[in-house]
Amino acid sequence: MKIPSTSAVIASLAFACHATAQTSERAPEVPSFVSPAFDDRIFGDAYGHRATLANLGLDVDLLATIDFSASSGGLSDMQGGEYLLDLSLTFDLGQAKIIDGGTVFADLQYWNWFGDSPLSVGDYWGWDVINPAFGDEMFQLSELWWQQAIGDSGLTATVGKIDGARFFGVIPNAGPFLNASDCQPSTMLGTLPTYPNPSMAAILQWKLGANHEADPAADAKTSTTWLAQAGIFDGANAAYQPSTGSNGPRTGSRGPAGMFSDATYAIADFGPTWYAGSDAWRGNATVGGWMQFGQTLRTTSVASTVVENMSGVYLTLTQSLYGAGDSSTRFDLFSQSSWADPAKAQAQWSGNIGTICHAPFAARPRDSAGLLAGITLFSDDPLVFTAPNSTNSGGHESVFECFYRVQLANGVVLQPDLQWISTPSGGDPASLDAAFIATLHVEIAF
Numbered sequence: 001m002k003i004p005s006t007s008a009v010i011a012s013l014a015f016a017c018h019a020t021a022q023t024s025e026r027a028p029e030v031p032s033f034v035s036p037a038f039d040d041r042i043f044g045d046a047y048g049h050r051a052t053l054a055n056l057g058l059d060v061d062l063l064a065t066i067d068f069s070a071s072s073g074g075l076s077d078m079q080g081g082e083y084l085l086d087l088s089l090t091f092d093l094g095q096a097k098i099i100d101g102g103t104v105f106a107d108l109q110y111w112n113w114f115g116d117s118p119l120s121v122g123d124y125w126g127w128d129v130i131n132p133a134f135g136d137e138m139f140q141l142s143e144l145w146w147q148q149a150i151g152d153s154g155l156t157a158t159v160g161k162i163d164g165a166r167f168f169g170v171i172p173n174a175g176p177f178l179n180a181s182d183c184q185p186s187t188m189l190g191t192l193p194t195y196p197n198p199s200m201a202a203i204l205q206w207k208l209g210a211n212h213e214a215d216p217a218a219d220a221k222t223s224t225t226w227l228a229q230a231g232i233f234d235g236a237n238a239a240y241q242p243s244t245g246s247n248g249p250r251t252g253s254r255g256p257a258g259m260f261s262d263a264t265y266a267i268a269d270f271g272p273t274w275y276a277g278s279d280a281w282r283g284n285a286t287v288g289g290w291m292q293f294g295q296t297l298r299t300t301s302v303a304s305t306v307v308e309n310m311s312g313v314y315l316t317l318t319q320s321l322y323g324a325g326d327s328s329t330r331f332d333l334f335s336q337s338s339w340a341d342p343a344k345a346q347a348q349w350s351g352n353i354g355t356i357c358h359a360p361f362a363a364r365p366r367d368s369a370g371l372l373a374g375i376t377l378f379s380d381d382p383l384v385f386t387a388p389n390s391t392n393s394g395g396h397e398s399v400f401e402c403f404y405r406v407q408l409a410n411g412v413v414l415q416p417d418l419q420w421i422s423t424p425s426g427g428d429p430a431s432l433d434a435a436f437i438a439t440l441h442v443e444i445a446f
Helices: 013-021 048-053
Strands: 057-074 078-092 102-115 138-150 153-160 199-208 224-234 265-276 281-299 304-322 329-338 347-358 368-378 396-407 412-422 433-445
Touching: 048 057, 265 304
Parallel strands: none
Antiparallel strands: 057 078, 057 433, 078 102, 102 138, 138 153, 153 199, 199 224, 224 265, 265 281, 281 304, 304 329, 329 347, 347 368, 368 396, 396 412, 412 433
């Protein structure tokens, strides 16, 4: 399966997506944790205790995400729901006067479902980003890392157990969509160490150019910044184990013991962020590549085969547009495409395009609405991929999604969401009927 603001950044792909969508107009190019304001939490400042902790550099945040869904088509019709509880802690070491530029982040997660199984849809990309897609309840320490800015060099290092989608492959101005297609290319599913399987890693980032957030005097209308980053992750989740005849072990519930003993996953990307026009419209382009070193087992309805050294590339493009005059309306446009070797990867190409309208109505300045379309093309090699309940390879899966997000007081969000997924999990000819999914997405920040 398958992260920074008015609601908490979750240290999973789910929160990676939600969080990046809710950044301010001038969000940092280097990913970071941003906590919701005290007014955007049920308990507010907790009688001054949160402010006291904040002065010490500490922030503790609990976010509950609940999805009530009904679907028709796919593997079978479904009525049910799922929920994710995220308890996260951020410790600003500079604020605490320990180490300037240092941050420690930890995230504890619990997920479960009720009613019909969320796997009933039978899609490939992931119709609900909080669904870990292995059917059982989940309770784990998903992330625990230390991030350190290295002086004024523009270099930042992060080490620990990290969700890779917080930094790589994520679309910076997308987010509230439920489908994972706005969070991660389908060609990277199962390899990028992300929710529910973050892993031990080390990441180095280098930012070049004016920092508009740190230096308000920087000329945002003419300056361009560049961000280059690379990471090495424990790739055990997608590593073939001859002793068990399967891939694994799952890294999400794993600590540092045995890290990098099974396989290594490497990823890097770079690109510019610009501010265009008289209103300094923010845009971004990123190109990246990845490789899963070692062996990975592919099991289809035809046979099982072992592939080696999977790799792929991806490209992301975003642009923000602002309403005329005093209008608070903002449009975020985004697109992403990716490719992987069809002789080794189940999905050989994916692409999406979408837009989010913030403050669509003057009376609702914190609401947003969005449209998304995405497509995955599958490998034609039956030794690498076959559709569910068939021997058919190839084909495609298309996703169409729309939502309206209502931001209520004290950190409560209600989001009606509709999705239509054609030929879930592909196959040529397809083995599954199209799926229609209606969801009420609820977020409560405590």
